[in-house]
Amino acid sequence: MTAIRLFHEHGYAAMSLDDIGAAIGMAGPSILYHFPAKADLLIEAFSRASASLSAARDELSTVTLDDLVAIYVGLGVRERLLFGVYVLEAVSLPEEAGQAIRRALDADIDAWTEALVEARPDLTDIEATILVHAARAVVNDVVRIGHLHERPTIAAELMTMVRAVLWTDLATTPAGA
Template identity: 40%
Template sequence: MAISDKLPVATTRLTAAQRRAQLAEAAARRFEEVGYHRVSMADVAADTGVTAPAVYRHFRSKQDLLAGAISSGLDLVEQTLAQKADNPLEEVVAAVAELVLDRRYLWTLLQREARFLNAELYADVQAHFDRAINEFIRRVRMHRPGLKSRDARLLVTAATSALATPSVPRSAPRSLIGRELAEAATRVLLVPMPTGNSANGGPTPKPAEPHDGTNTRRTKLLDTAIELFFHQGYAAVSLDDIGAAYGIAGPSLYHHFATKSDILVAAFARATDRLIEEHAQPRAGKARSLAELVDQYTDFCLRNRTLVGIYVSEAINLPPDSQRRIKTALRNRVSDWSTALQAEYEHVEQRAARVRATTALTVIDDLVRLGHFHTRPHIAAEIRAVAMAILTGESQLDT
């Protein structure tokens, strides 16, 4: 379905505020679907049935439009939190879940597209986001007075990630998805944090070697490109940037990769191959338990943080055939997890199991790749506890 089919064109005259909100939502959906660099002001104008100059009357530039799209969504989150100021925590989460169910683009824009804003607009968006998150943290700590602020931030980030899970099964009805995501986020916010002996599961895994055991120039160039894509975004990195970071002239890269797209495809192939290799390790014919699947994936992500970051954020830039392979791999992983979940928790219905598996995988990815959570001393145990709470409905760590 085209984006222009999703937003009906108004037949009555809108106020300036209504028009601005309409443009912001249309732009948000465009940015989510194709990425900031592939959207024009004319695209947004066409989606809303106005002329390009009309868009410029509300937003001075595409940068301003992206910032406005994000801020418009954050305004709604803040309004929802304010309206539920005196409600129990689970009702607050349910209200936010209902809000974001049709606006999952907000998390994508914050985590994938906001980095393309100029410094001033990025600072404004970050301050706005911090206000909303800090209010959410305040509400959680009112419910859990002994919870440290830094721990509350991790749990709120995980809950927000759960609420915004982008690829839930299409076969699941909206009511089931909303309920599962709201309940998962609430469970996450109530997970006890590991202390002392409860921080089981061993130390945080060490990062994987940046390359696959070979020292060829091609492999090292790929290592360099992966780091740049992770920190700057694929669209903002040129072949000259990669060459300069490695220490060769940009055109020399053509001896190893025909296009920048080929480098991205190679990065995804590396991530996929590593995942398949780990999953295929001998198990003496015995299927992995749900906890083992969570442990394995958590460890993999912590060892391959930059690859995971690219896997999540840059799939939009892959050629269509590569995108299809990635989606197939994700469906297979969700199927493995949902099958293990139902084998151990027979009361969980199949569609609910798939929603939970998708949500848990999303949250693991986000806790590993975002901010500095990966440096926390017990992050592996914390991620596992959060993921298992999402999957099973049970807290995994004793207080």
């Protein structure tokens, strides 16, 4: 989506409907025919991404931790600009839409946490949640680095890094560190 690319390159606040319209060859106000406000462009893109996570989970008869990682890494690699915009611009979402999108993402985090606790019964729920957030942060950060995104093996490398985070032994973490 052109708007997401422009938000990624210049920032949400810096882009007007006229800028977006010019990039796609139409008058800026014409966008309002399809989207009532500029924020609706963000809402639509983020909603599609969170819905695709949910749909991919729902398509599997049995969901494993590796499945969840593969789905998230795949989305991140395909939608790296969207990930970048979400990390920086989620605060620009209207409150109600932001809460709905966060609920959908929280459901995905909950699925990861449940699958991690099943795979690693040595973890408490909070330890699993910490590891899940850390693992997803790896994806969120790495996919936004343009020159790394060009690596043909980036998805496999991310899968390896995410697994390493998820299987970190928290018991060996120094106390007070």
